[in-house]
Amino acid sequence: MLPPLLDVRDLETSFFTERGIVKAVDGVNLSIDKGEIVGLVGESGCGKSTLGFSILRLVPPPGKIVKGEIWFNGENLLKKSKEEIRRIRGCQISMIFQEPSTSLNPVFTVGNQILEAILLHQNVSKDEAKKIMIGLLGMVGIPEPERVEKFYSLDLSGGMQQRIMIAIAIACKPKLIIADEPTTALDVTTQTQILDLLKGIQKELGTSILYITHNLAVICQLCDKVGIAYAGDIVEFADKTVCFKEPKHPYTIKLFNAIPRLDKKVDRLETIAGSVPDPSKPIRGCSFQPRCDFSMKICNEQKPPPFSLKPGHMVKCWLFKRK
């Protein structure tokens, strides 16, 4: 079996704030195979975005990666020098952010911003780069690339801006794209178009995608595998079908029942009592324990290790300890 493209092991990222240490990512293990789309879902503050930033070593200060390893293509990214990581960033791993309007530079034409990525990482002449750029614009579904290339980001709609961001992200044919809530700021009809585009890119270029979102339905439509994040950790990880049909972790089950459904009539939604634990306070035992209906004595004492239910289905919950 081939080693995974990305293998995050025991990653811990903390923010050293004046008010104390905030553990945003707390011992995460995650692996992504070549050509796979892995979804990471969780509510705000669960550390899903910080995980994405950690992989690219873009955690803003006072945040710091404290512990762990990030293996990408056989190399540990955490051991790389700043210069080396810069060559990987935007070239082998690229990122798409939530707000295309704030991620694009308003004083450069969009064409220029795509060119920048190409010229920085590829050894090509300006003319060649321009040809690649026009090709990319066509690929992400921009009508009349030669004309739109000269536009500034403000001239474009949100959906079009996100297409430009995607063009920048795929400019160097990366092996992995980290997409952090790329459709959250868009309307649903535009969202569908962007999801179609990402699916197409994955098929055409064989790129792996780590898709971070709070929207369960989007994950279900796009991804092969799903990780459920809660309080800095991935509490359940499984194939999409397994995760949506036989969720095991009490948090996953509650989360699924809390969403209003478009395809079913529901009279009442399930709620999760309490709130997400304060990440600046150390958690003893399972982080979901105070809100869990099945809490046992051990849950309060020890953090649950990953339990494997069947190949590829991992749950961090004491309920699944083999007797």
Added chain:
Amino acid sequence: MQTPDTLIEVKNLKKYFPAAPGFLTKSSKLMVHAVDDISFNINKGETLGLAGESGCGKSTLGKTCIGLYEPTEGSVYFEKRNIFELKKKQMQKLRPKIQLIFQDPYSSLNPRLTVRTIVGEALSFHGLAKKEEANDLIAKTLEKVGLDPKHMNRYPHEFSGGQRQRIAIARALILNPLFVVADEPTSALDVSIQAAILNLMKDLQEEQKLTYLFISHDMSTVRFISNRVGIMYMGKLVELGPTEELFLNPQHPYTKALIEAIPVPDPDIEMKPAVIKGDVPTPVNPPPGCRFYKRCQEATPNCRKADPKLIDIGGKHFVSCYKVTND
């Protein structure tokens, strides 16, 4: 059409805004048709959901309905009185009956006021309760929305997003309103918290016989809470009908596309590729004819001639599309 059950009747309501003037041009003749000739009723005790994409005019419609915007044309009857013809004093008397819940509980609560002041302000303004009575009432209302009355003297920043939205709901409900406009009340919240707020809104509606106008871009939320749903596109109401009928049997091409575009959290249902391409055009001086014409796959030249009317196709299901109504 008024029936005894009608609480609000919106008649040919229009709200145009002048388009933002350019860099050097002072004024412009361009008008944004945010709400363009919309009519509908809301019955006592029901929830009317209003859904559509950003910029379709749903929030403007909500605000114009309760007199926060001066309409360009048209009228809104609240308990059979046209609110735009009321004198200032009369309108002020009416205000307690109509309340509003906003999207972002972080910006809709004054950070310098305590919860007691935020929730109780309207009571003293309208002179509805003396100080001691007011305190009792504030405590009761807080309890009703699931907050601890002991926290009355705290400031908004001491509460989480979900709790803040409960404070906003308490503020809206303390005056015993008849009609509440909720403008994307759960969009800024996480799903588990959203669930609690939606349940709470349903419970309170039953308890107090409230009437809601629930505005949201999230069709799943709208389906959950509404009795009837209206779909807006570029300032027009394109379809209106009972919730189940509308979701199971959508008629307008836009409604169909919108419902199809929403991903479903079920791995057995595969998403269809995007039906409508492109983005919503801006509603600045739109040409006559159906607003959806440019993106509609079923459009015929006929659709361009005049605005299609909202017509009842049976079972109180209204659609404005020439194809459906054979007009």
